[in-house]
Amino acid sequence: MEDPSDIPCLSQSQQHVLETYSKPAHLHPTLPQYAQIQRAVDSLIQHIPSSGYGIQKTTAHLLGDVVPALNGQALSPNYYGFVTGSVTPAARIADTLVSTYDQNVQVHLPETTIATELEDRALVFLLELLHFNVEAWPGRTFTTGATASNIIGLACGREFIVNNAINRRGKESMSPRTETVGEYGLLAACRAADITDIQVLTTMPHSSLQKASSVVGMGRACFHRVSISESDIAFDLRVLEDRLKRPHTVSIVVISCAEVNTGLFATRSYLEVARLRALCDKYGSWLHVDAAFGLFARMLDDSQEFRNISDGAKGLELADSVAGDAHKLLNVPYDCGFFFSRHAGLAQQVFQNPNAAYLSSGSSRTGMIQSPLNVGLENSRRFRALPVYATLISYGRIGYEDMLQRQIRVARRIAWYIHQHRDFDLLPLSLYDETSINQWIYIIVLFRAKEDALNDTLVSRLNASCKMYVSGTKWENQQACRIAVANWQVDPERDSALVQEVFERVLRDWRHETF
Numbered sequence: 191m192e193d194p195s196d197i198p199c200l201s202q203s204q205q206h207v208l209e210t211y212s213k214p215a216h217l218h219p220t221l222p223q224y225a226q227i228q229r230a231v232d233s234l235i236q237h238i239p240s241s242g243y244g245i246q247k248t249t250a251h252l253l254g255d256v257v258p259a260l261n262g263q264a265l266s267p268n269y270y271g272f273v274t275g276s277v278t279p280a281a282r283i284a285d286t287l288v289s290t291y292d293q294n295v296q297v298h299l300p301e302t303t304i305a306t307e308l309e310d311r312a313l314v315f316l317l318e319l320l321h322f323n324v325e326a327w328p329g330r331t332f333t334t335g336a337t338a339s340n341i342i343g344l345a346c347g348r349e350f351i352v353n354n355a356i357n358r359r360g361k362e363s364m365s366p367r368t369e370t371v372g373e374y375g376l377l378a379a380c381r382a383a384d385i386t387d388i389q390v391l392t393t394m395p396h397s398s399l400q401k402a403s404s405v406v407g408m409g410r411a412c413f414h415r416v417s418i419s420e421s422d423i424a425f426d427l428r429v430l431e432d433r434l435k436r437p438h439t440v441s442i443v444v445i446s447c448a449e450v451n452t453g454l455f456a457t458r459s460y461l462e463v464a465r466l467r468a469l470c471d472k473y474g475s476w477l478h479v480d481a482a483f484g485l486f487a488r489m490l491d492d493s494q495e496f497r498n499i500s501d502g503a504k505g506l507e508l509a510d511s512v513a514g515d516a517h518k519l520l521n522v523p524y525d526c527g528f529f530f531s532r533h534a535g536l537a538q539q540v541f542q543n544p545n546a547a548y549l550s551s552g553s554s555r556t557g558m559i560q561s562p563l564n565v566g567l568e569n570s571r572r573f574r575a576l577p578v579y580a581t582l583i584s585y586g587r588i589g590y591e592d593m594l595q596r597q598i599r600v601a602r603r604i605a606w607y608i609h610q611h612r613d614f615d616l617l618p619l620s621l622y623d624e625t626s627i628n629q630w631i632y633i634i635v636l637f638r639a640k641e642d643a644l645n646d647t648l649v650s651r652l653n654a655s656c657k658m659y660v661s662g663t664k665w666e667n668q669q670a671c672r673i674a675v676a677n678w679q680v681d682p683e684r685d686s687a688l689v690q691e692v693f694e695r696v697l698r699d700w701r702h703e704t705f
Contacts, residue, residue: 218265230259280584281577309575329531336482339513347476351440355383392444393417448484453634455502463505603686
């Protein structure tokens with residue numbers, strides 16, 4: 191399979207990458223033209239070739255046909271869809287090494303590779319960056335993203351609440367029980383615990399939470415909203431406790447740390463989380479935090495500019511588990527998420543590979559590091575930790591604080607422009623005025639056009655510019671647009687000016703077409 195052309199083609203590919211990154215970030219289009227996509231689709235090889243085209247023709251096909259049809263989510267600071275981060279230069283260098291050395295980070299083998307040691311060190315760096323006590327969070331692993339982390343969190347929560355109920359029933363009957371969900375399954379464990387219902391109690395859950403609940407066997411219908419109102423993300427503690435005290439019922443409580451449409455936080459102080467913690471302790475419930483991008487607010491200081499956002503992430507150290515994304519605000523390559531838990535053994539109860547001697551570390555130097563395949567979903571794992579390690583040691587705490595502050599300032603400038611504009615509404619309407627924009631806007635800007643005819647096509651019109659990209663959503667049963675600022679390259683003055691230019695051009699074109 192080796193070919194004398196391998197090295198020249200690798201060099202050609204690397205040269206393309208270098209030329210791409212030498213171009214100023216704001217000049218990269220956010221989207222390819224539709225004609226480029228269509229040409230690329232037409233160029234795709236229809237059937238697997240018998241003898242292969244060779245690496246030279248393949249490289250030419252990739253660079254000449256496929257690459258022009260890829261979007262600019264990692265290249266342009268004005269790609270504002272889906273809370274999509276980019277890749278810092280340090281993470282990019284590390285990711286090249288990940289592919290070159292292709293470690294399968296599954297079993298802790300400290301005498302054969304540094305991979306698991308480095309992975310744990312990167313997780314420790316994350317805990318330190320986010321101001322968590324490292325010793326208090328011994329359960330930690332990298333995942334494919336917040337969805338996988340939420341699956342692990344709900345699986346651990348399910349194990350905890352059902353097993354606790356089994357233990358309580360055993361004590362009451364003076365007959366100790368040994369059933370666990372991980373060993374005997376959900377149905378048998380619930381019968382042993384005399385449980386008839388499992389519920390997940392939250393306010394505005396992300397769709398990935400309900401997906402996770404379905405995967406771990408609790409179902410999407412087990413979710414119950416316990417918010418103050420349909421449009422408010424804050425907990426109603428009275429409603430929450432009424433549900434927690436239901437007989438023959440066990441519960442997982444989930445805090446949405448930055449809601450996906452608005453960026454608002456379900457809790458706004460340490461005291462609020464402490465109250466949730468007290469209720470969970472009282473009723474034997476698990477407290478999980480879904481914090482794909484909100485968790486990084488813990489990096490912010492308590493200055494007036496960022497105090498309200500910082501307060502929204504305080505107290506999360508009281509939770510049992512936390513799910514987060516690294517490929518969002520940490521700006522490392524897809525796919526990369528992380529999971530933290532204060533209960534080291536629970537994940538192993540759920541995810542342990544039984545009767546697999548060949549997957550044992552077989553080492554006397556294992557220390558406190560668990561084999562990743564026994565505390566997460568995957569037995570085969572990419573070396574996701576290396577870009578995280580590289581970017582954190584390269585830019586440090588101050589570098590990441592500066593990055594997030596710039597992202598927030600871009601979002602607030604855009605929000606202010608939309609708020610004062612006669613043709614647009616900044617959402618939620620009930621929240622924002624001239625003062626509150628600079629208190630509550632995090633990295634998400636939710637808005638709509640006041641004219642329904644424009645609002646119906648606003649997303650496509652903005653994106654047709656290829657200068658910026660936004661995603662569509664719904665708010666209070668109406669179409670809305672969402673800007674999510676997550677790229678490490680953002681510049682408040684430059685990017686807010688570009689956004690205003692695109693908005694004004696869209697308005698001019700729409701008026702010309704309409705009137």
